[in-house]
Amino acid sequence: MIFNKEETRNLLGMLKSEDTENHVVAFEALKNVDFKEYTGELLVLLKYGSASMSEWKDSCPEIYKRFEGLVMDDKKLTGPKTLSLMTANKASKASVELFMESFVVDMVGFLDQVGYPTDKFEINIKIKD
Numbered sequence: 001m002i003f004n005k006e007e008t009r010n011l012l013g014m015l016k017s018e019d020t021e022n023h024v025v026a027f028e029a030l031k032n033v034d035f036k037e038y039t040g041e042l043l044v045l046l047k048y049g050s051a052s053m054s055e056w057k058d059s060c061p062e063i064y065k066r067f068e069g070l071v072m073d074d075k076k077l078t079g080p081k082t083l084s085l086m087t088a089n090k091a092s093k094a095s096v097e098l099f100m101e102s103f104v105v106d107m108v109g110f111l112d113q114v115g116y117p118t119d120k121f122e123i124n125i126k127i128k129d
Contacts, residue, residue: 003033003041005094012102015049023051027059035066040091040099046071047082048102079103093127100125 014026026049035042042063046056057064070085071077086096100123108121 003038003092003094005098008041008044008095008098012045012049012098015045015051017050023055024059027051027055030060030063033063035063036089038092038095039089040086040095042067043070043077043082043086043089043091044095044099044102047077047079047099048106079106093129096127097125 011026011029014022017023026045030042030045033042045051046067051059053064053067056067070089071081083096083099086099091099104121104123108118111118111121
């Protein structure tokens, strides 16, 4: 499978879905992904998808093993930790942009939870070529 930003966004939507069949289809598509080449995309899917680590372990054991070496020391993969891992593993520009888009969505939710609902919260990031 070759990732691009839109493909990763689609897989992320499937992994966020409450429909477990979407998880099955997404994991099936991920089974033969080159972890080294697409580490950034996979970290975004791990961080912002709603699939549990046990789902990753059962559905994509090879990717889970690679995650184990990167993130299993932490109880929860935080935004800063995710971005740090993406940087250390030379993640693609598209995956960093998608990470930031997802981070903004999380930030809006956080602000709402602490009593600061927002009409608009926008950060546009376009990585230079």
